[in-house]
Amino acid sequence: MKHLIFFLLPLFFFHPTLFAQTLEEKGLEIAKETNRRDDGFSDFMATLTMTLKNKHGEASVRVIRNKTLEVPGDGDKVLIIFDNPKVVKGTAFLSFTHKTKKDDQWLFLPALKRVKRISSSNQSGSFMGSEFAYEDISSQEVEKYSYLWLKDETYNGKQCFVVELDPADPKSGYTRQIVWYDQEEYIPLKVDYYDRKNVLLKTLTFEDYQQYLGKHWRPNLMEMINHQTGKSSILEWKDYQFKTGLHDKDFTKNSLKRAR
C-alpha cells in the first residue's frame, strides 16, 4: 500500500480539479492574465488593409485607419476612418464598446453630411462584409465569456493553453470559441469558432506578433477562414503607434466629422 500512495501523491498535486483550481477557474485565470498584460496601453493608432476573398480567389480591398482609446473599467473606444474604396472615403465609424451591455455606435456619412447613430444587434454581424464579425475584433473583455481550460498543447512550435470561451451574449453567432494562447506571452495565436449548431465555422490565425513599448504585443496579420463558404478575409496592420496622446474628446459624435 505504501507504493500506491507514492504513485498517487503526485496526481493530487497536478490534477487541477482536486487541487488549487477548477478547469473553469484556470480558463478564467488565463483570460484575466491576458487582459492584465495588455493593460495600460492608453491609446494606439494603426492603418489596416482588409482583403476579402471568395472561393475562387476574387478579391476586394479596403483600407482603414484605426484609433483606439483604452477606457479603464469599461470596453475601449474605437474610431475607424475609411480611406479606400473611394466611394466610402471619409466615412467614419465610432464605437464605445462595453463589457456586457450593447455597444454604442455612430457612423458619419460624408455624402449625407450627417452622423447616424446605429442601433442594432449587429455584434454577431459581419464587419464591412468581411468574415470578421464585430464580436471577433472588438475589445475582448473578460466578462464577455465564461471560460474552460481544455488542455496544454504545442501550436506552431509554441507551448499553448487551449481554452474554450462560451459567449455570454445570447445573440452571439457562436456556441463556443477555442483559443490557443501562447503560454509565455499570453497572446492568442489561433481561434476556432463554432457556429450556433456547434459546427466549426471559422478559424482565425494571428501572425507576425511584434511587441510595442516593451509590453504590448500586436499581430501584423490576422487571417480568418470560413470553412463553410470557402471565403476568407485578411487584416494587415501597419504603422502601429502607441500613447499618441488621444483623448476622450477625439472620440465624440462631433469628432467623427473632423476625422479625415
Added chain:
Amino acid sequence: MDGARLAKTVIRFRWLIVMGTIIITMAAGSGGRFLGFSTDYRVFFGKNNPQLQAFERLQDTYTKNDNVLFALAPKNGKVFTPETLSVVEALTQEAWQIPYSLRVDSISNFQHTWADGDELIVEDLVQNARNLSDEDLSRIKAVALSEPLLVNRIISPESHVTGVNVIVNLPGKTIDEVPEVVSVVREMANDIEASHPEISVHLSGMVMMNNSFSEASMNDMAELVPIMYLMLIVTMGLMLRSISATIAALLVIGLSTITAMGLSGWAGILFTPPSASAPTIILTLAVADSIHILVTMLQEMRRGKTKHEAIIESMRINLLPIFLTSITTAIGFLSMNSSDAPPFHDLGNMVATGVIAAFFYSILFLPALISILPVWVKKQEEQQGIFMDRLGDFVVNKRKPLFWIMLTLTLVFIASLPLNRLNDQFVNYFDDRYAFRTDTDFIVDNLTGIYLIEYSLDTQEEWGVSDPNYLRTLEAFSLWYKKQSRVLHVSSLTDTMKRLNKNMHEDDPTYYRIPEDRELSAQYLQLYEMSLPFGLDLNNQINIKKSATRFSVTLENVSTTELLALEEKAQQWLKANVPASMQVPGASPTMMFSHISKRNINSMLVGTSIALILISGILIISFKSIKIGLLSLVPNLVPAGMAFGLWGLMVGEIGVGTSIVAGMSLGIVVDDTVHFLSKYIRAQRERQLNSHDAVRYAFHNVGTALWVTSFILVSGFSVLIFSGFTLNSQMGLLTAITIAFALAADFLFLPPLLMLLDRRKSKTAMASESGTNP
C-alpha cells in the same frame, strides 16, 4: 450461327452450365451492395450543360440556393397573432440547428430598419411575440405587408400563410447529407404540428425536392418490381401452361436483372428515378427471349418430339432472331448515352447490360435448366395458329384498303406531332402521393412561387452597384418584370436602397426612391451592411467586389415553354436597355429544367440516328437484302411517330421522360419487324412461296409469338404507369403505346407494303386467287 449444335453442347454440359451461371451471377450481383440512391437534382445535368454552368457561377458569386422552406398556415387564417408569431420566432431560432444551415429568413428576423431622428434602428421585426399588444401586432402587420422583400415571398398578401426559409450549404461529400437535413426538418415540422394543432406546416424547397428524388427511386423499385413479377408470372403461366417452363423463364429474367444491377454497382452508378426503372424494364425485355425459345419448344413437344429434340429444334429456329433482337435492343438503349441527361445514360447502360445478360442466359442457362427440369405436355393438335391463320388471310385479302387506312392513320397521327409542347415543371415530376408535391402545391397556391429566374447583373467595376444609373436600370428591369403576367415577385437591390434612403431622411416617404449620388448609395450600403446580424448579410445579393447584384424573379405555376418565352422577352429588354456586360441569360434550376427536354431531344436525335443506321445495317447484312433492310425502316419509325402524334392529341406535353422514348423504343419495336421479316424471307427463299403465301407463313409461324411478346412488353411498360414519378409513368405509357403501334404496323402495314412492293412476284399468284382480289 448453328443453334442446333449449340443446343446439343448445352444439353451435354447442362449441370456445368447451370452451376456456372449461378456462380457468375452471384459474382456480378455482389456489386449490388455498392448501389445507392442519388439525392441531388443536379445529376440530371451533364457537367457541360450551359444552364448548369450558369447556375453554378451564380451560386459561386453569391451564396448557394439549396433551401428548405417551411410554410406555416394557422387554421384561423391569421399569421399576426401572438400565438402564430411566437411559433415563427421559435422556429426561426431553432432553424439554425438544421445541419449545414447558412441563413434563416422569416418575418420575425426580418431586419426592420426605421429612423428615430438621427438614429437608424435595425432590429428583428418580431421580438418576444408572446407579449405583443394588439397595437404592436397591427404595426408589425403593416410593416410586413408593405415590404416588397416579404410580400409574396415570406408572407402572403392576405397574411394567412407565412414562411421560414432556410438556406443550407450542402458540402456534397456524401449522399447522406440530404436525408440528414430532411429528417431534422421533418421532426421540427412534426413537433410544431404536435404542440400547435392549430397550425399546419408544409415543407418545400430544393432540399425537399432532392430527397423526393431518392424517395421516388426507392418507391419505384419497391413497388413496381413486385407488380412486374406478378404480372410476368400470370402472363407466362397463361401463355406457356407449364410450371417448369415458367420457373425457368422467371429464373432467367431474375438472374439477368441481378447481373445488370450488380454490374452497375461495381461501376459505381447511383440510382436516380429514371435509372430506378431499369429493373422493371429489364424484366420486361428479358422475358421475350425465353418466351420465344419456350413457346417453340413446347409446340414441338406437343407435336410429339422428345424434350431434347424440341430444345434442339427451338434453338435452331430461334438463335439468330434472338441474337438479332438482343443486339438491336441493346443498341437502342445504348443510344441513350447521347442524351444530355446523365441518368438516362445509366438507364440505357443498365438495360443494355441486362438485355445482353438475358441473351446469354436464354441460350445457355435456359436450355440447360429446362433439360434438367421435368416438362409435361399433352400431345394435341395445334390450335394456336388458327386465329393467326385467319388474320393472315384477312391481311392478304384486304391488303389494299389496309394499306390506305394505315397510311392515312399514320399521316394523321404524324400531323398531330406539333400539338406536343415541351414542359418540365419539376414539381410535377412527382404525383400526389409525394408530400413534396402536395406541400409545394399548397405553397404555390397560398404563399409564393417555386419557379425562379435569376440574373447576376454585373457593372464590371468595383463598387459599381452604387452607381445611380445602374440602380435606375435595375429599377426599370424590375418594373418591366413586374408588369409581365404571371410574375409573383421581383427582388432587386433597389428595394433595399429605396428603403434606406427613406430611413436616412427621418423616414420621409418622399425619399422612397433611388439615391441620386453614387457616394450616398455606397455609404448607405456600408451603413446597412455594418448593421446586420450574423447570417443576414448581403452576401446573397451583392458580390464581394460590390460590382454585381443578384436579381430574382419568382413566377406563378407556369409551364417551362411559357417561362422560356418570358425569359426571351427579358433578353430583348436587356439588349435594348443595358450595356453588353449586363446582357446575361437567366440562371436557376427552373431554367435548367426548362431547357432539359429540348437539349435532350436534340442530343438523342444524334444517338437515335446512329442506332437507326446500325440497326438497319445489321438487318441488311443478316437478311442479305438492301431492299428489305430499307423497308424495315417503315415499321421501325412509324410506331414512334404515331405514338407521339397520339400523345399530342391526348396529352400534348412532352417532358424529359417522354423525350427519350423514340430512341429507347427503337431497339424494341425493331424486334417484331425482325421476327416477321425473317419468317417472310425464309418462306420465300427456302419454300419458294410467293409474297401472299409468305405473309401467311409468317403469320402462322411467328404471329402468336409476336402477339405474346408484344402483349408482355406492353403490360411490362404499363407497369411503370403505377410509378408516382410522372417522368417514369409517362415514359412507360408512351413506350407501351409505341410498342402496341409497332405490333399494329407489323401486322397490318408491313405485309401490305411487302405485297405491294413484291407485286411482280405475286402476279403469278394473282391467277390462283383471282376470286378474292378485285
